[in-house]
Amino acid sequence: MLNFPESALKLVQIQSVFTDMRMQQWRTDTLFTWQWWLLVALLIIPWILWFCIIDKKRLTEIVLLGMFMLATASWMDDLGTDLILWHYPFKLLPVYPQLLPINYAVLPVTYMLIYQYFRSWNSYLKALTIMALLFSFIAEPALDYLGMYKMLCWQYYYSFPIYVLLGIFFRWLVEKILAINKRYSCNN
Template sequence: MSDQLHEIQQNGAHVELVRWLTSGVFTWQWWFLLAGLIVPWIILLKLIDRKRAHVIWFYGLMILIITSFTDDLGAEIGTWVYPIKLVPYSLISFPFDFSVVPVAQMLIFQYFRSWKKFLIALLIQAMIFAFIGEPFSVWAGTITYYGWTYYYSFLYYIFTGSLTKAFVNYWTPKKSNSLNP
């Protein structure tokens, strides 16, 4: 039985590689994904508050962990798939999980320190990502949803950002992060 499962897995990996090589890599969508992985980090490196960088990076790491775990879970159970991927063997979307979402939320965390301003900015980011960015990604064919809605994503962004801010506020010394002006 174990040998049969291994053979099925090897065949599936080969099919995925061929599919990626013939219809994924170097398409305009693939270049879009590559830019989505690189450009946000360039922006962050230019804008990050060096005095608070350690707290901002901590916040971003928490967002990255939550987002990549959630993305992996959703892909594993078939809630969404990525027809065009940056790399062939991955259930997750690297640009989304490792760049776009963490960097956007890190910048919100940096610039909007009070809870009220943070939540307003997070609400705007969630609306843009869920109701503009995700429909564009579906249209572009970089993601396909099965039972997932943009409204769920909207709530996810708000929940994740808020929970992470509360966690970081609790676990970092007040004098080093200056979260409350």
């Protein structure tokens, strides 16, 4: 191998042991439990709901916002688990440390529906604030109570401003992208 540092090799070996332990824990303690089935439902049901009620005329902009949210939630969840801020005892898949259904379904679908139904900034901010309150102080504690989410160095109230700020930023970003697209579409 080309100049592979000893410390990197040691990390790969530890990662291998960790992955084996995670796979074993998932097979014996998670797969087909009621928590696992809840995760399956949380991954599928939001997308079915979304498909039934999404405004097809605004599909591109709504999906753009949702994909920004999905990517950011996944990245932030990876960061939080890597920094050991929280832990998920039950996972849909053993290879992802994230709470996959929340990052890939619940959060993006919720943000997309808020974006779709609350067109003015005023109503959007109110809906976003209510959603952030519900997610931070009801959904997260419920997942904690059910044993599916364990905060290690995190507090529920840390999540609240993050939910709100992400929603504000992604709406602003989508509007900027739409404005640029409109400007260049009109010029051609």
